[in-house]
Amino acid sequence: MKRTKKERQQLLQETISENPFITDEELAEKFQVSIQTIRLDRLELSIPELRERIKNVAAKQFEENVKSLSLEEVVGEIIDIETDRYAISIFDVKEEHVFARNAIARGHHLFAQANSLAVAVIDAEVVLTAKASIQYVRPVRLGERVVAKAKVNEISAARTIVEVISSVGNETVFMGTFNMHRSM
Amino acid sequence: MKRTKKERQQLLQETISENPFITDEELAEKFQVSIQTIRLDRLELSIPELRERIKNVAAKQFEENVKSLSLEEVVGEIIDIETDRYAISIFDVKEEHVFARNAIARGHHLFAQANSLAVAVIDAEVVLTAKASIQYVRPVRLGERVVAKAKVNEISAARTIVEVISSVGNETVFMGTFNMHRSM
Structure with a gap:
């Protein structure tokens, strides 16, 4: 069953918020689409790339924990x-x-x-x-x-x-x- | 015998070029004048203060020796x-x-x-x-x-x-x- 773009983007957002360290390659595999499609989805949803997501998570961990x-x-x-x-x-x-x-x-x-x-x-x-x-x-x-x-x-x-x-x-x-x- | 200003300044210049690490205090003692006089002499002769002289000598040593x-x-x-x-x-x-x-x-x-x-x-x-x-x-x-x-x-x-x-x-x-x- 092929998902609509809207469904895919909704699932993509949920997946990334559960696991911010997932790569574009893994997402492409998961949703059976090309990496390019994942990148466009992320752009449309304003979800930063993996490197940026890691930085954001680390910055949050840092702020909360490092004294x-x-x-x-x-x-x-x-x-x-x-x-x-x-x-x-x-x-x-x-x-x-x-x-x-x-x-x-x-x-x-x-x-x-x-x-x-x-x-x-x-x-x-x-x-x-x-x-x-x-x-x-x-x-x-x-x-x-x-x-x-x-x-x-x-x-x-x-x-x-x-x-x-x-x-x-x-x-x-x-x-x-x-x-x-x-x-x- | 009191030296003229000109004599003192000439001697001061020689003394500093022989020993660039001599302090203003030591120079004042040597020439039996006030530290203020030594400072004015240096200003007139454009001789930098001790700290600067040390830097200059060290920079020269450095340029000549450090590879x-x-x-x-x-x-x-x-x-x-x-x-x-x-x-x-x-x-x-x-x-x-x-x-x-x-x-x-x-x-x-x-x-x-x-x-x-x-x-x-x-x-x-x-x-x-x-x-x-x-x-x-x-x-x-x-x-x-x-x-x-x-x-x-x-x-x-x-x-x-x-x-x-x-x-x-x-x-x-x-x-x-x-x-x-x-x-x-």
Whole structure:
């Protein structure tokens, strides 16, 4: 039974509001239409593309949960966060992040992405870094997208250990262990 | 024997060109005049103040010696450098470097100061950070001036250990051990 456009668009809206992370490909499969049709439906319904939906959801999670800093203070773009458990951010390496002489990303930007994620993930008003031990596994170049994943490993009264692993594609580029102070 | 103004200004110029790091206080003492007189002499002779002279000397040292990055790429202001031995920079903590919520400097700025100093001090075309182990000793606040001192501790074929200690006044605020790759 072929649905009318109106029916399809109504179902599309419900589906996306239940699962904002569904891709256009999955929607096309589900409704047995082309990806182009899904894109046009989204345009007509003013539903943003997946990347934007992820950002919106993450921004909402962030606003509701993160106490230690504001979204603008995070280096990179948070795409998922559950405080005191894990957080994920992406950072696109642009001209201003690399050494002029070799187009390799400067170490402190990768550090800043990881460190601000380690701050954000902790559920406390005041979070400060006490110690960190970091490793640059391979150079990151202009144009690459770095995905950092922070995992909260240990929570004690005043100290929290956050492990951050940053990758480009499947390759690990940076690893850090952050020993964080928190005050409630 | 009291010198004429002309004699004093000539001697002042010679003294400063021999020792650009002499302070106005020391000059006043040396010439038995007031500090105000020294300042007026410098103005008339177009000799910049000590801070500016230090910057000029450091910029010259930098241009002549540092291969791995340009002066603008250093976070903070280099005030002394001898490649493969030591380097010193200062970093003034401003609004844009602190957390909005508590006016405490964000960790990655102290890291960036130390890390870029560790890169600059190494006498090689390409310098990358391999590992770092850092410690934040006490929070640094808006308006404070952080002086970072980098010391090259160990040089082997491809690896160099640089120790950086950053202080505000007499207090250590940050310590880092940077394990650097160099390629000749």
